[in-house]
Structures are given as structure tokens and as C-alpha cells.
Amino acid sequence: MVKIFIDEKSFEVEDGITVFKAAKEAGIAIPHLCYHDAFPPEGSCRMCLVEIEGLPKLELACSTQVRDGMKVFTKSERVVEARKGVLEFLLAEHPLDCPICDKAGDCKLQDYYETYGLFESQFREVKEKREKKAKIGKNLIHDEERCIICKRCVRFLKEVTHTQELGIFERGIHTSVNIYELLPVDNNYSGNLAQICPVGAITDTDFRFKTRSWLLKKGKSICPLCSRGCNISIEYHPGFPHFQVPKKVFRIYSLENPDVNGFWICDLGRYGYSYIDENRLDRIMIKKEEQKIEPTWEQSLQFIAEKIKGLNFLKKTSQIALVLNTWLSNEELFLIHKIFKSDLNVESIFFADRPQSEGDDILLTPERSPNRRGAQEMGLSIQPVKLETLATKTRLLLVFGSSIQDQFSSSDIKKVLDKIETKILFASHSNDLISFFDIVLPTALIAEKGGSLTNVEGRIQKFSPVFEPSGDSLPEWMMLADLGREFGINPSFYEQLKTPEAISIETEKEIPFFREKK
Amino acid sequence: MSPEFSEKIQKKIKEIVARYPQKEAAILPVLHVAQQEFGYISSEEEKQVAGILGVKPIRVREVVTFYTMLNREPVGKYHVQVCSNLSCSLLGAEKLIDYLKQKLGVEPGKTTKDKKFTLSLVECLGACEQAPCMMVNFEYYGNLDKKKIDKILDDLK
Numbered sequence: 090m091v092k093i094f095i096d097e098k099s100f101e102v103e104d105g106i107t108v109f110k111a112a113k114e115a116g117i118a119i120p121h122l123c124y125h126d127a128f129p130p131e132g133s134c135r136m137c138l139v140e141i142e143g144l145p146k147l148e149l150a151c152s153t154q155v156r157d158g159m160k161v162f163t164k165s166e167r168v169v170e171a172r173k174g175v176l177e178f179l180l181a182e183h184p185l186d187c188p189i190c191d192k193a194g195d196c197k198l199q200d201y202y203e204t205y206g207l208f209e210s211q212f213r214e215v216k217e218k219r220e221k222k223a224k225i226g227k228n229l230i231h232d233e234e235r236c237i238i239c240k241r242c243v244r245f246l247k248e249v250t251h252t253q254e255l256g257i258f259e260r261g262i263h264t265s266v267n268i269y270e271l272l273p274v275d276n277n278y279s280g281n282l283a284q285i286c287p288v289g290a291i292t293d294t295d296f297r298f299k300t301r302s303w304l305l306k307k308g309k310s311i312c313p314l315c316s317r318g319c320n321i322s323i324e325y326h327p328g329f330p331h332f333q334v335p336k337k338v339f340r341i342y343s344l345e346n347p348d349v350n351g352f353w354i355c356d357l358g359r360y361g362y363s364y365i366d367e368n369r370l371d372r373i374m375i376k377k378e379e380q381k382i383e384p385t386w387e388q389s390l391q392f393i394a395e396k397i398k399g400l401n402f403l404k405k406t407s408q409i410a411l412v413l414n415t416w417l418s419n420e421e422l423f424l425i426h427k428i429f430k431s432d433l434n435v436e437s438i439f440f441a442d443r444p445q446s447e448g449d450d451i452l453l454t455p456e457r458s459p460n461r462r463g464a465q466e467m468g469l470s471i472q473p474v475k476l477e478t479l480a481t482k483t484r485l486l487l488v489f490g491s492s493i494q495d496q497f498s499s500s501d502i503k504k505v506l507d508k509i510e511t512k513i514l515f516a517s518h519s520n521d522l523i524s525f526f527d528i529v530l531p532t533a534l535i536a537e538k539g540g541s542l543t544n545v546e547g548r549i550q551k552f553s554p555v556f557e558p559s560g561d562s563l564p565e566w567m568m569l570a571d572l573g574r575e576f577g578i579n580p581s582f583y584e585q586l587k588t589p590e591a592i593s594i595e596t597e598k599e600i601p602f603f604r605e606k607k
Numbered sequence: 608m609s610p611e612f613s614e615k616i617q618k619k620i621k622e623i624v625a626r627y628p629q630k631e632a633a634i635l636p637v638l639h640v641a642q643q644e645f646g647y648i649s650s651e652e653e654k655q656v657a658g659i660l661g662v663k664p665i666r667v668r669e670v671v672t673f674y675t676m677l678n679r680e681p682v683g684k685y686h687v688q689v690c691s692n693l694s695c696s697l698l699g700a701e702k703l704i705d706y707l708k709q710k711l712g713v714e715p716g717k718t719t720k721d722k723k724f725t726l727s728l729v730e731c732l733g734a735c736e737q738a739p740c741m742m743v744n745f746e747y748y749g750n751l752d753k754k755k756i757d758k759i760l761d762d763l764k
Contacts, residue, residue, distance in 0.1 A: 253663045253665055256668060258668060258669060258673075259672045260672070260673045269668060270650065
């Protein structure tokens with residue numbers, strides 16, 4: 090450890106780290122454009138200049154190492170003047186098209202200009218005209234005029250994906266970032282480029298011109314599209330309830346988590362968000378024959394509880410079958426385990442998930458669901474569902490999720506379901522299956538509920554709701570806790586499970602894996 | 608398409624590569640070898656150099672487009688590079704450039720029809736003490752005037 094002074098306050102910092110990192114740890118933000126925590130210092134933007142006592146020139150905070158007793162000034166007059174100069178040069182060739190730039194609102198150049206800018210331009214020369222909308226990848230548009238040559242994109246493709254599609258060509262005023270001979274940026278992480286571009290040089294066609302960043306609300310969540318559990322920020326427009334304009338997700342950004350996803354997410358997770366808003370099942374659906382009950386949560390869950398109670402009374406719980414999925418949270422899987430395995434000794438517990446697909450050696454795993462590991466650690470064996478088995482002796486079937494339709498044709502599923510007396514579907518989306526079930530209960534998505542997931546490496550990550558569940562839908566844990574209380578083997582136990590945290594505490598008590606990982 | 612690198616060249620390149628801890632560091636010296644061999648570096652040569660070094664062609668192009676001494680198109684037998692930077696301009700380089708344009712009958716960046724001369728404007732040649740100056744292939748010529756230019760070009764013909 091060494092002692093350094095930043096802006097006349099003393100800090101104990103680790104030896105060998107850079108002034109930039111030391112300042113960051115001390116909560117002092119140093120402006121920067123090219124520097125990114127994921128890469129070694131580049132030192133090309135010159136925004137992070139700081140004054141160091143005893144040194145004649147200003148130094149770069151991003152690449153200067155701390156020394157014992159070093160006195161750093163990040164806000165002195167010299168520093169502010171120098172930053173103004175740097176910004177003036179950057180803006181000499183930067184177009185003033187913030188009003189039509191997607192980055193406006195979260196553009197670092199714009200922010201720093203607000204803080205340090207010389208608002209009267211001294212440049213009378215005409216700006217260079219350059220390519221403003223070169224398509225450099227499936228979702229990527231490059232604007233050469235806006236580019237400040239920070240090389241973040243080039244370094245990302247060199248150091249993270251190793252695909253090296255972008256390079257820096259020419260020099261001086263003609264320097265530009267470009268692809269090589271029309272070979273586009275083509276990898277499963279390309280969306281990160283638009284996110285790490287500190288200005289609006291690389292924009293994303295998925296987001297381009299659709300909304301303004303300052304209109305969006307943000308919420309932390311976990312990407313459920315593979316079993317890595319990448320930390321994400323869901324950015325959405327809250328909608329205008331008064332005019333019946335619903336909320337809408339506009340983009341997914343990655344959040345930093347060195348233990349899970351570093352700084353990045355894959356394109357599958359970034360662009361695969363339409364499921365959150367589209368085709369959602371918003372109401373409880375009751376089949377005609379069951380019209381004696383009303384489509385309310387109370388009556389629907391009571392109906393299911395009565396069925397379970399009846400079969401339990403007759404000692405025929407072997408006639409209950411469940412089809413689960415690994416989009417269910419640890420808490421939900423625990424409740425299912427508790428109710429159906431421990432309380433009722435149900436043996437027919439199967440899983441139906443989206444089929445596995447290709448993974449890669451960066452983040453993407455072959456699984457297309459977030460909590461397979463959680464289900465395994467819960468002691469549920471992940472047996473794939475077989476239609477014949479379901480057809481033989483089942484009288485009450487509870488299906489969570491709609492992935493059985495990925496594996497069997499609708500007509501085959503219908504044939505089997507027709508033989509089963511009572512069948513209940515818990516589903517988040519409207520689909521062909523709905524008409525085959527007696528009761529369909531709308532469920533909340535990961536983004537709409539709280540709980541935890543266990544990723545492929547066995548790391549348990551908590552998540553909280555980003556927004557309210559769509560329509561009448563509810564989180565499965567809530568329904569399961571209600572069911573547990575209703576059918577009455579141990580009502581007081583389920584009575585207290587009013588939050589995912591409360592369920593989590595019980596999980597930790599009963600399942601060693603979750604206790605040890607805590 | 609240009610001819611493949613000869614065995615002799617390949618051997619020379621291998622010797623160069625062995626001198627550097629990182630392959631990318633060898634790009635520049637290897638490009639010089641390639642330019643000596645072929646006279647210029649087109650995208651074919653870029654790919655061949657990249658192939659030999661085991662780097663992506665884009666890394667080679669970055670270097671080729673950065674350094675003006677590497678020609679991306681064929682040049683004449685004599686590559687006349689005239690300084691257009693400050694010291695030379697103060698001492699009349701502009702007039703000499705006009706004279707060269709007229710004498711060779713080509714604009715900067717172009718090659719004469721007989722493929723003998725290519726005229727290029729370059730930034731500082733690092734020889735301000737003999738401004739105005741120019742370079743013909745790797746020879747320096749300083750303290751230029753029209754007469755001197757006539758003599759230099761005539762001698763080359």
C-alpha cells in the first residue's frame with residue numbers, strides 16, 4: 090500500500106495501480122473517453138490529464154502508476170484548461186448532430202462538453218465530410234464523422250472476440266475506423282460495440298432512431314436466455330398508462346460483473362428481449378366446462394388446491410404429474426420440491442425446456458434457460474418429459490411454461506391432454522397450447538419478479554423486479570406459496586412465505602448447496 | 608495477382624520474424640521486403656504478408672495505410688517525393704512542385720505514361736537544413752532550384 094494525495098485528500102491505495110484506478114476507488118471521477126476498465130490503457134484521447142506535483146507536464150491518469158507520497162490534482166486550473174483544449178480539438182472535427190444522435194443523453198463527449206466546454210468555437214474551417222452511415226455489421230452503423238478514434242471497438246474485437254473485424258486506417262485527419270474489404274463485424278458479441286462506443290460513432294440499428302435515451306427507465310436484472318446469468322440493465326419506456334400505451338423494452342445493456350460476465354453480453358441476450366412485451370398472456374383463462382369457477386386468482390388456486398387435496402385424501406398423489414422448466418427461480422423450484430416431493434410424494438416430475446443449442450467459449454452456454462443448475466442442486470432430476478408416460482395414469486397435470494410445444498406437435502400434445510382429467514398451464518405467453526388446458530394462469534417473467542437463479546458455474550444471483558408483471562400475471566412463487574397454504578398439509582409454513590427472501594431462507598435451511606453458496 | 612513470395616524472400620522474412628517477440632512487430636520490416644520485391648503493396652501482398660506472419664490482413668493494412676513510404680499502387684521506376692512542409696514551402700517548394708508537375712506532365716500521386724516517374728507530395732523529409740528538398744527513390748536531393756531539378760531528372764533518364 091502507498092499513500093497518495095488526490096486533490097489534497099490522502100488515500101491509502103494498492104501499490105502499482107494507476108492514478109485513474111486510485112481516483113476511482115476514492116470516488117473521484119476522472120473524465121476519459123478511450124480508457125475502459127476491460128482493456129489496458131490506450132492513452133489516445135488525452136481527457137484524463139492530471140497534474141502531479143513535481144512533474145513539469147500534465148500526465149495521463151489512465152497510464153501513470155501511483156508512487157508513495159504522490160500529489161495528484163484532478164481539478165486544478167491547468168488541468169481544466171488542458172481538458173478544455175483536448176475537447177476543443179475533439180470537437181473541431183466532430184459534427185454537431187446531437188439532436189439526431191442516438192448516443193445523446195449518454196454520450197461522454199456531450200457530458201464533458203457540458204462540464205468543460207468552450208462553447209464559442211474558435212474554428213472557422215469547414216469540417217471534413219465523411220461517411221455517416223456505413224453498415225459495418227448486422228446491427229451496426231458506423232458514422233466516421235462522429236468517431237474520435239478511441240479504438241475501444243478495435244480493441245474489443247482484438248482482445249475479447251479475437252475476430253479483429255475493425256482496424257484503424259490512414260493517419261492524421263484521415264484516420265478512420267473501418268472493416269477490411271467489406272467483411273462485416275460478424276460475431277455473437279457485436280452489440281457490445283455500440284454500448285462501449287463513448288460517442289455516437291457506432292450505433293445499433295435495433296435502437297437507432299426509436300427513442301431517446303433520457304426517456305428510458307433502467308432496471309438491473311439477469312439475462313435468462315442461457316445459463317451464464319449475465320448481469321444486464323433492461324432499459325424501457327414506462328409507457329403512458331392514461332393513454333393506454335403500455336411500457337416497452339427498448340434495449341438491453343450489459344452490466345459489469347467480473348465474476349460472471351465481465352463487461353459484456355452476447356447478442357442473443359442483447360437482442361432477444363421482444364418476448365418481454367410481445368404476445369403476453371395477461372388474463373386467467375378458464376375452459377367452458379369449468380365455468381363454475383370465476384377467472385380470479387383466488388378461485389383458480391382454490392380449485393387446484395381442492396383437486397390436490399382430493400387426490401391426497403384418496404392416497405392417489407401418484408396421479409399428479411408436473412412438467413417444469415428451468416426458467417423457474419430457485420425459490421419457485423424449492424416450493425415445488427417442498428409441496429410436490431416432500432409433502433405429496435409426487436414422482437412424475439418432468440422437465441421441458443427450450444432445446445439446447447450452440448454455446449461459445451466466451452459467455453454463451455448451450456442451455457437456453459437460466460436455472461438448470463438450480464434445479465439440479467434442488468434435488469430435482471431433470472428428466473425430459475415423455476408424452477406416453479403422462480398419458481398412462483395422470484389425473485391432474487400441472488405444466489409450467491410452454492416448452493413442451495418445442496418438442497412435440499400440438500396435435501400429439503392435445504391427444505395426450507384429452508385423456509387427462511384436469512390440466513393446468515402456468516404460462517407467460519399466449520400460444521397454441523392454451524386451448525387444451527382447463528385453467529391457464531398467466532405468469533411473470535424474470536424481469537417482473539424477484540428471486541434468485543443458479544448459473545452454470547453454481548453461482549447464485551439474486552434479482553428484483555424491473556417493472557410490474559404484465560396484465561394480471563403473478564410470479565409463480567406467489568401462486569405456489571398460496572397453493573401450499575390452501576391444500577393444507579402445513580399451512581403455517583407456507584403462510585410466512587410472503588417474499589422471495591423468506592423462501593430463500595427456508596431453501597438455505599433445507600438444501601445444503603444453497604446454504605454453503607450463500 | 609502478383610507472384611507468390613519466392614523462397615529467398617520467404618527465408619528473409621523468416622529471419623526478420625525471428626528477431627521479434629511478437630509477430631505483429633515484424634509487419635513493418637516484412638512490408639519493406641515485400642515492397643522491394645514487388646514495388647508496391649496491394650491487397651494481395653497484404654494478404655500474403657498476413658499469411659506468412661499469421662496475423663489478420665486487417666492488421667497489415669493498418670500499417671500500410673499509415674506509412675506513406677509504403678506504396679499501395681505501382682510506382683514508376685523513379686519515385687520523386689517532394690517535401691511540401693513548412694521549411695521547404697518557405698523556401699519556394701510550391702513553385703518547384705508546379706515546375707515538376709509541368710516538367711513530368713503529371714499531377715502529384717500519378718505516374719508518367721512511360722512508367723518512369725511517379726510524383727508524390729510528402730510531409731517533412733527530415734532534411735530542413737537543405738530545404739527545399741526531395742527524395743528520388745532512396746536518394747536525397749537538397750537546396751533545389753529549377754536548374755538542379757532539370758539536371759537530376761536528366762541524369763536519371
